[in-house]
Amino acid sequence: MDDSAHATPLKPYAILLAMLRRARKYWPSYLLISVIVMIFSLVPVGWAEAMRRLFDATYALDKDGVGIAALWFGGLFATEVSLSILQAYLMQRLSNLTTLDLQRDVLNRLFFMRMVRYARWHTGDKLQRLNGSAVSAQEGINQKIPELVQNMLTVIFLFIYLTVLSWQLMAGALAVAVLLPLLSNLFGKRIRSLQQQTNEANAISDSSLLDQLQGAEVVRSFGLRTDFNKRWRSEVDTARRRWLHTDLLSTASGMSVFMGFIFGQIYIFSMGAWLFSQDKLAIGAIAAFILSYERLVFPLAHLSNIWVAVQDCIAHAGRVLELVTDTDEEQASAPPEQPNSIRSSLVSDSDIYMDNVSFRYGEQIVLRGFTATFRQGGMTAIVGPSGGGKSTLLKLMLGLLEPESGDVYYGAIRLDDNNWSQWRERTAYLPQDAALLDATVMENIRLGQLNATEEQVIEAAKLANAHDFITALPQGYETRLGERGLRLSGGERQRLALARAYVRNPRILLLDEPTSALDASNERLMQDALQSMMDNRTVIVVAHRLSTVRHADCILYVDNGNVLEAGTHEQLIAQNGSYAALIQSGEWADSGSAASSADSETSGNNPPDIQNALPVNLIERSTAG
Template identity: 50%
Template sequence: MVDTTPSMTAGRGEAGRAEVFVALLRWVRRYTPHYVALALIVGAASLIPVGQAEALRRVFNAVYEGSVPLLRQAAVYFGAVFFGGLIVQIARTWLSQRLYNRSTLELQREVLRRMFRLDLRLLNRWHVGDQIQRIGDSAVAAQDGVNRQIPALIERLLSVLLLIVYLTVQSWQLMAVALAVALLMPMVSNLLAGPIYREQSRANEARAEQDALLQDQMQGAETVRAFQLRERFNLRWLEVVRRSFRHRLRGHLWMAASGFSIFLGYWLGIAYIFIAGALQFAAGAIDIGVIAAFVISYEHLVRPLSHLTNIWAAVQNALAHAARVFEIADPAAPLEKPPAGAERLLPDEGDLVLDRVTFGYDPAQPVLRELSLTVRRGTVTALVGPSGQGKSTLLKLIMGLYAPDSGAVLLGGVPIDERTMADWRRRAACVPQDIGLFDATVADNIRAGRTHLQDEALAEAARLARADGFIGKLPEGYATRLGERGQTLSGGERQRLAIARACARNPEFLLLDEPTSALDGENERLLQETLRSLMAGRTVIVAAHRLSTVRHADRIVVIDEGRVVESGTHDELMALGGRYAELVRAGTWADRAEATASGEGNEP
């Protein structure tokens, strides 16, 4: 059974943040040489405040003593520190930005790659708008934390440590009390980090929900207007926006409190340095340059500490975003696994067999229950039964979109699994109920990635699917863009285009899920003829509610409550007088049966 529970925590609490941080470090491990170079540059950058303090000490002492040679030496030293610092800062900015760009792109590619391989039951738990935000905003923010904020954090800590050593050498008495005042600030920051992280996480969740609501309104604009749902959607959207604003406001208030603690600590320290430094200078314990060095160094001491507050808050924000990313990119999440070893080919002979297959979108509520079915090669098998009993789900399992919780799908005795899936999908084509068209040209939608398909083969596939007529009437024919999900086409046109896509693959196995459900009577009659010719020589599995679609099948399989309850030809099942006969006699199927018997066509 596949576990579809995300293993990566959402980053709540210290343990969750640590887990997310470890996952981030594991991710950036591939850039180790670059980070070693960045670490060396950061180490050099952390020396700059010490160099500036020493330069200022020398300048003040030279001026106080009135020594021109000492002043020249101090000026040269000051210039060397300035230009050296400029070079280091340029190198650090260039390398960190380059790392940020590369690692962000790679993380987004990895999230996309894993998203397309993630177990669909897990992926479907997230709204499309939420998924887009995770790839866009959250991946970018997570890499900002790794490539900008964490190096900045390390640089500030190193500069603080080096300044402490330098100032202690100058006057340990001044340093002791100044450091005690300064260290109160990170303690306060640490206390406030938890609320900042919590509010940012909640704000991110509200933002994702806000985007999802907007997407629902835009994609379902016709439904929203027809059912007068605009006011309801607007109220829900405003509620979510206000919740997001509340959490962001609270987060900014906590950050403001952190900033004020830094401000207060800084001026308390400066006041102490001036008073205590003046007393020590008067007593002859230190020179005037030490006071100047302490004043500028204390600013460099407090500024990194104040930045530590902001950087730490930014790191918490990055971890909150990273937690959302790693819910998708978590290595422990269930995936459609890549081949373990060489790709394996399926046999050219043998039947398609479902052996005691059990599956549920929620494993606790199976849709299919130990279902066994054998589909003979070169035959047409029709799946019928009441709605919601597992017909479409069965086709999805056969296509390999989901893995069974138990049991197996086999071809010629060989399991259709991760090692044989690529070969299986080359041999099979599916026309689903929910037609997936892309915002691309008609030709690109029919080719579906098969760029080698010639225009003649493309046109033939469209002709077989009875799609050439409406394609010819489009403004640019096969070069016409279809818009999002093919919104410029009618339901029937989208369905015929999906059938043309399947025809273009020339598959051995053809899976059809309600292939004529969106067609009118005339087009259904024409397409029935097309499907019959298309089915010739192929193994076909078709799920349908229309009698005209299934009555000529070699075998009709009745599925009820996730199990096969009847199997046979149309005449055999009608003679049996069981579940299939009940379905035929009920509702529109009865009308179709009578119409077919009287020669009036296949439409009710």
């Protein structure tokens, strides 16, 4: 499935509403900020009135009037300082809380996202959205939007006040001050588009740098440092050029504000002087205009600049919401909410049944109506050529991938979003290259069971044949493993991952070629550890070595997304089909000649009844489960 084909980009207003809905649990703080914004919007009117009273009282030599004006100035100063401190605290607190909430939601969504969709974004891109775009998006909600509202209210209140003082001065000054900033607003859409392109270019350069850092061994060993650095510099230059273009347009928009202010000031002095000479305007009104004009023009003109900043934040928010918003296809495929009685019904051991499951990566079909039963308490091995869909089967069983059609059952219960978490609690998954964290050995093993005791962790390590090499490490179980566990060999990493699975004490064990990258010595240790772990558990293993599958209760030969053969090792050798050809090719030999080993096992066996391993019907399964 290709989610990108079904993703519907959100419009700017939809992004803004979605961000506001996410912040509604902090409504008391937002309400207090709104009150502060309202008061702050009236403060410039207060300063203008204080200035008018001061100049009129001074011109009239009114000492009492001067005293009253001084009280106005003192009260306004105290109010503005105290509200500024309170507003800054509330905004910063909200930014911290809401940004953390958004980042946590993004991270949780990434953990539960379908793997096909998860793979659409490079790790560097996801990190940039999580650490960069999430911060910028919440800055827009908590700082830019209140600033936008405050400026709008300031403009409205001052406009009313100054119009009452002198509509002649107000009309001309406002016309001059508004014209140029309005023209600059034409850049808004272009700036938003450039900002989006800049964000994407930054994500690409970050991803390229992350590739170099994570693939340092390959880059060095193949002499790719110069080529990689050249490509990275080119990507950084692209991001820099887009940022400069964006900054240039933003600067041009800001300069128009300054020019409007200068021409407006000239008009106020000229027109005000004429009106005063005609006894049509008091000296205090002119002083109020001069003081207030800056607080009128710049908020008015900055509305366009702030709106550009809000557009930037919306662009960042869109990148973040793309990760946390379900696609149309995910919403359509989401199962209905089930009662607790159904969600908690995975209580007993049962067979696993895949019913007519199909899956594709984009246009590449991987599984075509795959149907098979995996018996409870038995070991089922899945073999076949590369690209046949074997590893995909395990990810479908875990719910990491969503089938295009068909279902996965545990007994009579269909596995879906209502019970995947319970299902995973009874499973352990060991991939080809298990992920290890930059943490201690103890912490890495405990990932399988977070509340495991130290004794349980050590016992799991012993069962996984990992205890000896762990105790030989500098700090033993408290040794940090470095990024991705690179301080360990491949075999040691796999045995540590097996210990993690052990400590989980799973009922179902899913193994994806656990010994594929190991040498003979490490493979033997892994095989011994796996053998002890497989007892009394349902085991499904994707394998490419005869030593892994020889003793399986059932072997499924999978090619082109279907089961072509099924049976035990002896039965499939006797059948002399695709599995026997694979064994006889020599690629699967443990040691010596694989062909002779296979020939020695072909005599005296009858062809298997393939229905013993292929589907049972739902009625029989429901009765048994």
